[in-house]
Amino acid sequence: MLDVRLIRSEPDTVRAGLARRGDDPAAVDELLHLDEQVRVLTARRDSVRAEVRSISNQVGTLFREQRQEEATALQEESRALGAEERDLDAQVESNATALRERLLRVPNLPSPDAPDGLTEDDNVVVRHENFDPDSYAEHQRVPHWEIGEQLGILDVERAVKLSGSMFVMYRGLGAALVRALCQLALDRNADLYEEVRPPTLVKTETMVSTGHLPKFADEAYHAERDDLWAIPTAEVPLTSLGRDEIFAADELPRRFMAHTSCFRREAGSAGKDTRGLLRVHEFDKVEILAYAAPEQAPDLHAEILARAEGIIAELGLAYRVLDLCAGDLGASSARTFDIEVFAPGVDRFLECSSVSWFSDYQARRANLRYRPADGKGTAVLNTLNGSALAVPRVWAALVETYRRPDGKVDVPELLQPYLRGNTVIG
RNA sequence: GGAAGGAUGGCAGAGCGGACUAAUGCGACGGUCUUGAAAACCGUUGGGCCUUCACGGGUCCCGGGGGUUCGAAUCCCCCUCCUUCCGCCA
Numbered sequence: 183m184l185d186v187r188l189i190r191s192e193p194d195t196v197r198a199g200l201a202r203r204g205d206d207p208a209a210v211d212e213l214l215h216l217d218e219q220v221r222v223l224t225a226r227r228d229s230v231r232a233e234v235r236s237i238s239n240q241v242g243t244l245f246r247e248q249r250q251e252e253a254t255a256l257q258e259e260s261r262a263l264g265a266e267e268r269d270l271d272a273q274v275e276s277n278a279t280a281l282r283e284r285l286l287r288v289p290n291l292p293s294p295d296a297p298d299g300l301t302e303d304d305n306v307v308v309r310h311e312n313f314d315p316d317s318y319a320e321h322q323r324v325p326h327w328e329i330g331e332q333l334g335i336l337d338v339e340r341a342v343k344l345s346g347s348m349f350v351m352y353r354g355l356g357a358a359l360v361r362a363l364c365q366l367a368l369d370r371n372a373d374l375y376e377e378v379r380p381p382t383l384v385k386t387e388t389m390v391s392t393g394h395l396p397k398f399a400d401e402a403y404h405a406e407r408d409d410l411w412a413i414p415t416a417e418v419p420l421t422s423l424g425r426d427e428i429f430a431a432d433e434l435p436r437r438f439m440a441h442t443s444c445f446r447r448e449a450g451s452a453g454k455d456t457r458g459l460l461r462v463h464e465f466d467k468v469e470i471l472a473y474a475a476p477e478q479a480p481d482l483h484a485e486i487l488a489r490a491e492g493i494i495a496e497l498g499l500a501y502r503v504l505d506l507c508a509g510d511l512g513a514s515s516a517r518t519f520d521i522e523v524f525a526p527g528v529d530r531f532l533e534c535s536s537v538s539w540f541s542d543y544q545a546r547r548a549n550l551r552y553r554p555a556d557g558k559g560t561a562v563l564n565t566l567n568g569s570a571l572a573v574p575r576v577w578a579a580l581v582e583t584y585r586r587p588d589g590k591v592d593v594p595e596l597l598q599p600y601l602r603g604n605t606v607i608g
Numbered sequence: 609g610g611a612a613g614g615a616u617g618g619c620a621g622a623g624c625g626g627a628c629u630a631a632u633g634c635g636a637c638g639g640u641c642u643u644g645a646a647a648a649c650c651g652u653u654g655g656g657c658c659u660u661c662a663c664g665g666g667u668c669c670c671g672g673g674g675g676u677u678c679g680a681a682u683c684c685c686c687c688u689c690c691u692u693c694c695g696c697c698a
Contacts (some may be wrong), residue, residue, distance in 0.1 A: 225658060228667045235667095238679035242626035253678085260678040428655085549653095560655080 183285050183546045186217050197499075199291030202508040204300045208289055216281040223277060226485040227270035234263050278390035281557070286390065287397050290543035292508035293517040299507030300550060306505040308519070311491075313500040318526040321587045325527040326578040327458030328584055333608045336378065338458065346454055348448065348463045356462045359580070360466055360573050362600035364441045367571035369470035370493055375439035375470050380419035382442055383410040388422045391548035393514035400449040412445035416469035417567050423471060425548045429563065431555035435474040435482055439570060442466050442467065459574035471567035473550060478543070479564040483539045486568040490535040492569055498594050499579050502531055523575060527582030532575040537568030581607070 189196050189210060197207035213481070237260040244253035297306045314584045330336025335356025336484050341349045352360050368377060369428035389395040394402060403412035413419060420438045429436065455461045470489060472482045494501045504520040511518055517539040542562040545551075551560040584592040590608030593601055 221658065224667085228658075231668090232666065236677075238677095239626075241678050245626075257678040264678070 183543060184291065185286055185542070185546065186213070186281070186285070187214050187350055189408065190217060196291065200289070202292050202296075202298065203511065204290060204509045205289060209284070210473060211579050213281065213288070216284065219277040220274060220281055223274045227267060227274055230263055230270060232265045234260055234267055237263070249254055249479055258601075283396075286547070289513040290393075290516050290541060292511055293539070293541070296511060296517050297505055297507045300509030301507075302510050304507035305510055305520070308503040310502045311495055311500065312498070313502065313524055316581075317323070319587070321589070322526045322582055322585050323529070324582065324585060325458060326525070326581050329527070329581045329589075329591065330458070332589060333591065335359070335581075335607060336458070345463075348461060350462050352460060352577075355604060356577075357599065358604075359577060359597070359607070361599050363571055363573055363576060364466055364468050365600050366597060367493060368439060368441055371439050371468075371470055371489060375437040378416075378420060378423065378440045380413075380440055380442065381451055382413050382419075382445075383408075383518070384413055384422070385410065388418060388425075390413050391425060392421045392544050393512075393547065394418060397513060401446045401447055403447060411452050411495055413442065414446050415444050415467065415569075416442040417471060418442035420469065420471045421544055421548055421550075421565055422569070424550050428560055429473065429549065429550075429552040431553055434552055434563065435472045435478050437470065437472045439468060439470045439596055442469070444572075457528075459578045460528070462574055466573040468570040468572075469567060470570045471565065473545075473552075473565045474566060475552060475554070476561075476564050479539055479541070479566060482566050483517070483519075483537065486566055487521075487537045490521055490568045494521060494523055494534065494576070496596055497576070497580065499576070499583055501534075506508055512536070512538065514538075514540050514543050516543065523579040525575070525579040525582050527585070528578070532579065534572050534575045534579075535569035538566065540565045540567075558595060 184196065193210050193214060197210050200207045200209060231284055237256055239262065240585045241253050244250075244256065297304065299305070308510055327336065327338060330338070333356070335352060335354050337351045337353050341351035344351070368553065383405065383443040386409060389402065394414060395411075402414055404410075405491060406413070419442075423438065424436070443464055445464050448463060451461060470486055474482050475535050491501070491503065501521055501523045504522065506515075506518040506520060518536055518538040520533050521537070523534045524530075525532050542564055544565045545562045548565075550563050550565065553559070554561050580594070581591045584594065586592060588608075590606050593605050593607060598605055
């Protein structure tokens, strides 16, 4: 959520930011109008309220002094004011609600450092690592769903029987590989990040805090009977973990990580990129996330990116890093680097981590605050996060990259200890 | 799921219609005293919004929402959560 005070004081900055995203800058005028209403009405209500209060105190005094008639007269006067106060208060409420609802649907402003552009074609490739398109042999040019079936480690057919399309089931060492990858990601980040095992069903307000609601309700699974939402990422519970809390400056940054299942309806993407593990409704992911003072944010953004990248690199996979253009940023993000792992079997780069800096956008929604070391009062902090490891696409890239001429799959050394010492799958 | 009791400032805990601008204690912070520390004493001690260059001022917040009243922490209704007991159960 944007700061209304920013909209008020620098409306042109906000308009320009929205325009860079391809959003309608006219939202600003609507917000300014509502904000004006709220403030004017609040001031009037407060002064009427002060009047009522003062009269009521006098009434009390008069009654105590047995001056019944004067007291009764004052009561009459106050009664009319009370009605006015209720009326004004109702107007304040309805305008404030309208303002908030409108504000919740306005995306974050892109960082000035985010590249210009409106579509994914405008994203900037920052670097490629380990990537040589000519280095892959024929035996590596087999899509993971075929490898998975051949080796009995991925059972899409039966997963569909249980849950429908875009659900998958890992078996044998394929299932162990899922666990191994998550365990590896947790262990690599345990030096700084506190491990959290959060609930995966959350309340509406928890989804609102990260920006997943109200705008993107179609993307999430909703258990209507209990009004709970299945989390699309551990970012959701980890961001709300500190909701309504105030952190001391020396407690920051706070770093968290969580391994959870993630659930995504992927509405509107039926039939697109749906083979194998390219796009699934439920998957495992280890997310790393930080609460930071604004001045700490750039370093943390770099840190999270380095960690997300490092694990892909050390697994010996090829990847590239993209700097997302303003128009392709997620609604809550101010700046995002995507890591895309190369999967030779499907011959494509697959997004496997989105490392984002949300400035104070989510923190304001979640009411995450801190006490600045030198300042007075409180300030809204910043949040950042990224996937330390999202299983399906990495799993896919891994079995395709490490497929041998005999069809078996080598296990990278880094993973062997996590895979009961197995060096080969198949 | 059923029954009963509860929810007040960082913590403990009073208040149960009119000086609540929330007592008191503890804690924390600052000061006096002291070679230093402790003790003692004095003072300070939350958050939101609006307004102000600033000092300051106004208003709201006693779990959340509604109601009664001139006036609600206090009375009424609904909800949430906690505790204890019962039932069920990995």
